[in-house]
Amino acid sequence: MTERTRLGISVALIIGLFLSACSTLRGTGDMGVVVEREQGRLHIIEHSGNTQLHLVDGLGDLSHASVVYSRDARFAFVFGRDGGLTKVDLLKGKVSKRIKQAGNSIGGAVSQDGSLVAVSNYDPGGVRIFDSATLDLVADIPAVGAGGARSKVVGLVDAPENRFVFTLYDAGEIWVADLEDRVNPEVTRFRHVGQQPYDALLTPNGRYYIAGLFGEDGMVMLDLWHVERGVRRILPQYGRAGEKLPVYKMPHLEGWAIADNRAFVPAVGRHEVLVIDCSSWTEVARIPVHGQPVFVMAQPASRQVWVNFAMPDNDTVQVIDTERLRVVKDLRPGPAVLHMEFTPRGERVWMSVRDDDRVAVYDTVSFERIAELAVDKPSGIFFSSRAHRVGL
């Protein structure tokens, strides 16, 4: 090879690198990920043109995986069932860093200022908090309940003022960790809140942390503006209400939709969506629906909430008008609709149709299906605009 040829090849290589760098120069406001549950992979997508950009492999066990974002909306933090915490670069389409931080984890959250990422673990039960830039361990909070035993942790959310709030399933406790001193978090513990709190949510205004109970009826609520008032019971009838109804899937609480000071809440075991007044925290109406609701999600800037269902009705999605309090649209996206995600301003919704190995995109005005993407057993869909929201 002559020197000239060698140099020519170098130039070509460099131009190639340059073009590949240029091709990834793009805004990250319309990006997101779709989880391939069984393959342990992530599709990186964009929702302006509804296309797949990258397929990222090697993420471990992604059954029930969830995803949150860095404050610049460039990196996804993926929480796997195998205790893996993976930081994925949306622009480069690859893993930036991956650690095994526990044996079994269930979810996570990014602090309000973006500097920390917290993971809730089943095994060993507790919360571990990492620097979001490096994934170095910053703090470890073992979940040892009043009885002295370690507990599984569920319902972890970030809350205003750099706090994380989470629930101890086995111990029946709610803890608030204040990360102002990030190495020595100040933890406030609420003991004996109820039997087996299994999931929780933070209302969109960042004020109320609400946990559902698996071991008894009712829910428990902590007002983060007034933690000194402690945890109180709300909705004493919420749950199976003593009846031994078959429950095919416990509804997701993250899915609570709040519109006009009313919450739209999946009933447990019943074919109903409950309407709750958010001032009195009492039930004001019930809306009959097609099956046992799993997610009840508010379409942004709209009066519509969208509902998917547990087996055997999980081929269906219904749309409720929150003013008329009734179903206004029935859709049959396909077998096993597991998750829905709205574009940030609500004009479209993406749905995982697991048993048909595809994601379907619907227009929220015409209810028409406007795009489809091939994805192997899709489960969770998470758009990067979540970077800007509290309580996820």
Next chain:
Amino acid sequence: MTERTRLGISVALIIGLFLSACSTLRGTGDMGVVVEREQGRLHIIEHSGNTQLHLVDGLGDLSHASVVYSRDARFAFVFGRDGGLTKVDLLKGKVSKRIKQAGNSIGGAVSQDGSLVAVSNYDPGGVRIFDSATLDLVADIPAVGAGGARSKVVGLVDAPENRFVFTLYDAGEIWVADLEDRVNPEVTRFRHVGQQPYDALLTPNGRYYIAGLFGEDGMVMLDLWHVERGVRRILPQYGRAGEKLPVYKMPHLEGWAIADNRAFVPAVGRHEVLVIDCSSWTEVARIPVHGQPVFVMAQPASRQVWVNFAMPDNDTVQVIDTERLRVVKDLRPGPAVLHMEFTPRGERVWMSVRDDDRVAVYDTVSFERIAELAVDKPSGIFFSSRAHRVGL
């Protein structure tokens, strides 16, 4: 020069280009712009590290300029007073395209689906709508009122279902343009709504369009869920209430803060913030403040609203607790605080201190000033997270 030297220089040049491309590979979720009002320039900034990234020149007359974003949060659309519409690339730090689309314009909005950008013009009075990718003209809507004369247009916002809503100042009308057929928008006109509607806002849920009146007291409201009900009067006392109070600056309506179903609204001419119940649209309280309020802005996921003031009190910012309904903090950022912008999750707020040629960044928990940036006569500050919100 030998061939080897020439090739060496080419390689170095290409590496330089490559590095410069790499240096702009970044997420756009934490970016934004600060307007230099008198220089006609834009600082492109990022609010993770609070730094300036680029200075973009040649934007024409930026007095009272406003900015909205493309749905991928990469491009800023800048509306100048000289009728200029400029599309700025945040990543490259330069103008992508600039057109002079009218003689005098006042603001604009991006459609819910991101495909269109609309501009409201004083001269010639009307709204022009452009393709957001190319800035090609898509539709022209002259604002000819019931009296047959052309009117200045104010209070333009995007609304759900690809609509734009705007107000005819001289004609006293509110128009809703439906862009489902983008070349032939369907326009619904509400005539004789009141005298000289001077500004308007859309509530964050995308439902109520509310315009303030300069020529008389009271406000007018259109319920976008029920346009068939027409425009109705609310808050009949809102305004100067017959008294000839000196008004140093009409308050900005965009700044309405809504918390817990109550709106916090700047009084006109009085040292008060009004508290409005959003179900009955009546005044329920008044909070005494330091001066004539201009912007009353809700801190995201918080019970705090922040208020700045007209001359001669415009060196001050006050923080109101929306639960206790009183001022809880006084800040003196410096002379002529023109605008404030919160980081998307509310942990920090940026303020333009015009007469000190700087932008100050405050922590919203400690109220401490944590950064300062040198900017010549800063006015508006607009973060890219606005890409994901309706009604701006």
